[in-house]
Amino acid sequence: MASLKGACIIGQSGGPTSVINASAYGAIKTALESEDITAVYGALNGIKGVLNDNLIDMSKEDPEELELLKFTPSSALGSCRYKLKDPDDDDTDYKRILEIFQKYNVRYFFYNGGNDSMDTCNKISKFMLQNGYECRVMGIPKTIDNDLDGTDHCPGYASAAKYIATSMMEIYRDARVYDTGMITVVEIMGRNAGWLTAAAALAGYKGNGADLIYLPEVDFDMNSFISKVQEIYDRNGKCIVAVSEGIHDKDGKYIAEYATTAAQAKDSFGHAQMGGLAAYLAGVLQQQTGAKVRGIELSLLQRCAAHCASQTDIDESFSSGKAAVENALAGVTDKMVGFERSVDKNGNYVCNIKLFDLTVVANTEKKVPLSWLNKTQDGLNDLYIDYALPLIQGETKMVKEDGLPRFANLKKVRV
Numbered sequence: 001m002a003s004l005k006g007a008c009i010i011g012q013s014g015g016p017t018s019v020i021n022a023s024a025y026g027a028i029k030t031a032l033e034s035e036d037i038t039a040v041y042g043a044l045n046g047i048k049g050v051l052n053d054n055l056i057d058m059s060k061e062d063p064e065e066l067e068l069l070k071f072t073p074s075s076a077l078g079s080c081r082y083k084l085k086d087p088d089d090d091d092t093d094y095k096r097i098l099e100i101f102q103k104y105n106v107r108y109f110f111y112n113g114g115n116d117s118m119d120t121c122n123k124i125s126k127f128m129l130q131n132g133y134e135c136r137v138m139g140i141p142k143t144i145d146n147d148l149d150g151t152d153h154c155p156g157y158a159s160a161a162k163y164i165a166t167s168m169m170e171i172y173r174d175a176r177v178y179d180t181g182m183i184t185v186v187e188i189m190g191r192n193a194g195w196l197t198a199a200a201a202l203a204g205y206k207g208n209g210a211d212l213i214y215l216p217e218v219d220f221d222m223n224s225f226i227s228k229v230q231e232i233y234d235r236n237g238k239c240i241v242a243v244s245e246g247i248h249d250k251d252g253k254y255i256a257e258y259a260t261t262a263a264q265a266k267d268s269f270g271h272a273q274m275g276g277l278a279a280y281l282a283g284v285l286q287q288q289t290g291a292k293v294r295g296i297e298l299s300l301l302q303r304c305a306a307h308c309a310s311q312t313d314i315d316e317s318f319s320s321g322k323a324a325v326e327n328a329l330a331g332v333t334d335k336m337v338g339f340e341r342s343v344d345k346n347g348n349y350v351c352n353i354k355l356f357d358l359t360v361v362a363n364t365e366k367k368v369p370l371s372w373l374n375k376t377q378d379g380l381n382d383l384y385i386d387y388a389l390p391l392i393q394g395e396t397k398m399v400k401e402d403g404l405p406r407f408a409n410l411k412k413v414r415v
Contacts, residue, residue, distance in 0.1 A: 003036045004134065006107025008325075009050060010058070011043035012075040012142075013082075013113035013120065017156030018163075018306040019317040020112060020142045021069035021076045021408070026321025027110050027140060028058050028066060036329055037108060041415055046080035046113070047120055050100050051093060060413040068408035070314055071398040073306035076410055083116065084123050094127040101128070101135055104415070108136050108328050112321070114143035114154075115363055118336055122358035125334045138324040139336035139358055142317070144303050146195035149364040150356040151338030155320050156303070158313035158391035161199035163305040164188060165392070167298060168203035168210060172240060180292065181237040183229060183285055187278035187297040191246035192216055194368045196302065200242035201380035202388060210379075211239050216246040217367050218377045220255055225281075226288050228378065233291055245277050256280065307405060311394025316351050323353045336361050349390035 008031050012020060024042075031040045040058040043049030056077075058066075069076055087094050100106070111121045118139045125137035141148050146157035168186065175184050188197040194215025203209035211232045214220055232239040248254050259280030282295030320337045327335065332355065340354040370377075372384040399406040 003329075004107050004136065004331075005036050005038055006105045007039035007041060008037050008108035008110065009041045009043050009055065009104075009106050010077070010110045011046045011049060011112065012077045012079050013046035013111060013117040014079060014143070015114070015303060016074040016079060017142050017144050017303050018073040018159045018309045019156050019313050020074070021072045022314045022317035023112050023140050023142060023155050023321040024076060025066060025069035026318040026323075027112070027325050028069075028321070030322045030325040031108070032059060034325065034329055037325075039104070041104065041106070042077045042412075044412070045078040046082065046117075047084065047097075047111070048080045048082050049078070051096050053100055053103075055104070055415040056410075056412045057415050061410055065408050065410065068399065068406060070318060071306055071309070071396060071405070072407040073304040076408060081116070084120055087123060087127050091127070094124070097124060098128065098131060098133060101133065107134060108138075108325070110138050110140055110321075110324050110328070112140040112142055114141070114145065115148060115361075115365065118148070118358055119362040121336070122334070122362040125358060129334075136328040136331070136333035137358075138328050138333065139361070140321050140324045141336055141338060144196060145190060145193055147193040147365045147367070148336075148338070149361050149366045151336075151354070151361075152341040152351075153339055153391060155313065155317035157195060158388075159305070159309040160196055160302045161202065161388055162310045162313075162392040163302055163308045164196060164199040164298065165202035166308055167301075168200045168240075168242065169206060169208040171296065172203065172208040175238060175240060175294075181233060183233055183239045183241070183282075183289065183291050183293045185241045185243060185278045185281045185285065185293065185295045186210070187243055187245055187295070189298070189302050190216060190244040192365055192367070194244045197242050197244040198368055198372070198380050198384050199388065201384055202392070204379070205385050205389075209240070210242040212241045212378045213380060214241070214243045214247050214378060215368055215373070216244045216248060217370060218373070219250040220247040221250070222255075222284070226285065229285055230289055233289060241281070243277060243281065247277070306396065306398060309396040309398070310392045311396055312391055314396060315394075319353065327355065334358050
C-alpha cells in the first residue's frame with residue numbers, strides 16, 4: 001500500500017490508569033520517528049480537544065521528559081467522558097472533527113481508552129470512510145477493568161491488580177494486630193466485570209488474602225453473605241471480605257443503591273455512579289453480628305498507584321501504542337491493538353500483538369469466566385491465578401528524586 005503522509009492526533013479518554021501514559025508514549029515516540037507522519041499533535045481532554053481545536057505539539061516536548069511518561073500515572077494529555085451521538089441522528093460533532101482533520105491534514109488518529117473510547121474510534125472511522133476522507137484510525141486499549149472483548153488482557157489491569165493484591169496482603173496483616181475480633185470489608189472497583197476484585201485472590205495465593213470474594217458475575221444474596229461472614233468470624237475471630245462495587249441482587253439492582261442515591265446518578269455514557277458499598281455492608285454486618293467492622297474503599301488508588309506498577313504492564317502498554325502507529329503506517333485502519341497470550345518453548349508467558357475490529361470490541365464487556373470461581377462462588381480458583389500471575393511480574397523502574405517519584409511535566413505548547 002502506498003504511504004500516506006500527514007499529521008496525527010493522539011488522544012486519551014475515560015478513567016486513567018497508572019500506565020496509560022506508557023501507551024501514549026509508545027505512540028508518540030513512534031510517530032515522531034516516522035517520515036510519513038508530518039506532525040504529532042496531542043488532543044487535550046480527549047475528543048473534546050479535537051472538537052475545541054485544543055491541540056498541543058508533541059515535537060516541542062523534551063525527549064527526556066516524554067520518556068518519563070512510562071512511569072507517570074493518570075492521563076498526561078487529559079481525559080474526558082464525552083459520548084458522540086449516532087451520526088445518523090446528529091452528525092454535528094463528526095463534521096467538526098472532519099473540519100479539524102482537514103485543517104491540520106490529519107491522516108492518522110489514535111485514541112487511547114476503554115470500551116466507550118473504542119466506540120468513539122469506531123464511529124469516527126466509519127464517518128471518515130463514508131465521507132471519502134482517508135484517515136487511518138486505531139484504538140489503543142486501556143482499562144483497569146480488563147473488560148474489553150477479544151484481547152487476553154488490557155493495559156492497566158496488571159498494575160491495578162498488583163496494587164490490589166499488595167494492599168489486601170497489607171490489610172490482612174493489619175487486621176490481625178490485635179487480639180480482639182474484627183470484620184473488614186474492602187470495596188474494589190468493577191461495575192459489571194469482577195476482574196479487579198478477582199485480584200484479591202492473588203493475596204490469598206500468598207496466604208494473606210480475603211476469606212470471601214464477591215464479583216458482579218454472580219447475584220449477591222445478603223442473607224447468605226451475613227451467614228458466611230458470621231460463621232467465619234465465630235470460627236476465627238477475624239473475617240476479611242473483598243467486594244466489587246457493582247455487586248447486585250437477583251433482580252439486577254446494585255447493592256450500593258440500597259445505601260445511597262449516588263449509585264442512581266448517571267455519567268454521560270449512562271453508567272451508574274458507584275461507591276459507598278463498603279460502608280453500607282460494614283453497617284449491615286455491625287448490626288447483624290455486633291462485631292467491630294471496618295469498611296475500606298480503595299477508590300482512585302487502584303488506578304493511580306504507579307509506585308506499585310507491574311513492569312510487564314508498562315512494557316506491554318508501551319508496545320500497544322507503538323504497534324498502533326506501526327500498523328497504521330502499514331495501511332491498517334479501523335482496528336484496536338490487543339494482546340494474545342502464548343508460551344515459549346520453555347513454557348514461559350509470552351504476549352503477542354493482535355488486532356481486533358473496532359466494531360467487535362466497541363461497547364462489549366468481557367466478564368470473568370464462571371469456571372474460574374470456586375464451587376461456592378465466593379472466591380477464585382487456580383485458573384485465575386495462572387492467568388494473572390504472569391501479568392504482575394517485574395518492578396517499576398520509576399525515577400525518583402528526594403525519595404519521591406519524578407513524574408513527567410509536559411510544556412503543552414499549543415498548536
